Amino acid sequence: MTADLVLRNVTLPTGRRADLTIAGGLVRHVGAPLHADETIDCSRFICLPGAVDMHVHMRGGVQAEKEDWRTGTMSAVAGGVTVVVDQPNTVPPITTPELLRARIHEAEGHAICGFAVNAGVVPDADLVGMWNAGAMAFGEIFTAPSSYSEGLDPEATRGLFACIHALGGLATVHAEEVLDPAPATLSDHDSARSGAGEVRAFRAVSAIAPEGMRLHFCHASTAASVEAARGTVEVTPHHLFLSHEVFEEDDARGRVNPPLRDEQTRRRLWSCWDKIDVIASDHAPHTLREKTLSFQTAPSGIPGVETMLPLLMAAVRKRQVTLVSVMEKTSWRPAAILGIPRAGFEPGDRADFALYPDEVTRIEASRLHAKCGWSPFEGLDAVFPEEVIVRGRRVYSRGDYCETHPAWYPGQGYLSSKDV
Ligand code: DOR
Ligand code: ZN
Secondary structure (H helix, E strand, O other), X not given: OOEEEEEEEEEOOOOOEEEEEEEOOEEEEEEOOOOEEEEEEOOOOEEEEOEEEEEEOOOEOOEOOOOOHHHHHHHHHHOOEEEEEEOOOOOOOOOOHHHHHHHHHHHHHHOOOEEEEOEOOOOOOOHHHHHHHOOOOEEEEEOOOEOOEOOOOHHHHHHHHHHHHHHOOEEEEEOOOOOOOOOOOHHHHHHHOOHHHHHHHHHHHHHHOXXXXXXXXXXXXXXXXXXXXXXXXXXXXXXXXXXXXXOOOOOHHHOOOOOOOOHHHHHHHHHOHHHOOEEOOOEOOOOHHHHOOOOOOOOOOOOOOOOHHHHHHHXXXXXXXXXXXXXXHHHHHHHHHHOOOXXXXXXXXXXXXXXXXXXXXXXXXXXXXXXXXXXXXXXXXXXXXXXXXXXXXXXXXXXXXXXXXXXXXXXXXXXXXXXX
């Protein structure tokens, strides 16, 4: 057999060095290499399984000025993310199997890496139809208003949860308490959607979720919310690396839901690192024009899919967190929660990898690939991958895109309907 690719001298999480032989999109052999069409020597790289970013807003359609599947997945890949899970608060929102299929079709035509699409959850949505059509998960389910979505009330949420539970689906929830939808400054925004309110919202959602329902909390912004979450919990890079204090008070580029908190709260979030299941970016790009109109009307959301792993890899270098914990929270846990095959270093694992050099640089928005052209992380330390492999194919190499690999990952509803 001639393999597609051999990764030579990979340092495995155990510390052992080995050669990985890849064919048909999977790791086939670990040890002495088989003959292959292409070889990459990994001795000077840190090799990570490709990240699964389970919370991105790829936009497209009438919102293509902000981002589209091509630029959004180019940005993902340049940041070591090889699977993105798209959120359904598009315009129009994904609420029917037809809209879901059209969204998957749009991604198949333009994405350059793996992707999945979630189903929108509103009272008249066809949840069963979308589940059977391949939705990966349900939500993010908004229990408070946010960009391009109204909040659901508890009664509606209860009914929709019952349906998701009956299907065996995963409910992913954006839970907040909102006192003021049009704050004037970043501090106002922090108070209007407070950390304490977020904890109350997490508890309220946990209380109405049916026993045994698969439940995932999106973007917990405080340590107390991480503690309050039932099921699994996700945290974003912006809540870990940014406080609202690093922005001018009226700079809407720092406006995001849930809001950036103060410096002390940000630091405390790191202290519960071990309790966080998933780091996901909530990549939610808006144009600079939208962000600079007026703070009160500026949309909430910031881009981050390309900078997530680079920021975390810089934190690994500073020994703030371990390399294996980053692999867990960015690749293995999200894949397990969603039921996506695992990327990794064992025979049979999905062959998605990113190779990081041992060199720290700084984030420069002008070098990123998201369409919006700005980053709230400008100037922060980062380690960007040099090579990225998707399903055994080198898709990105030192700034160049070599190949595209738009693999769709359907959810369990679709997969079980295909079982004989
Ligand atoms: O800040 C946010 N932006 N939070 C969300 O929940 C939605 C997102 C968006 O789509 O822009
Ligand atoms: Zn959200």
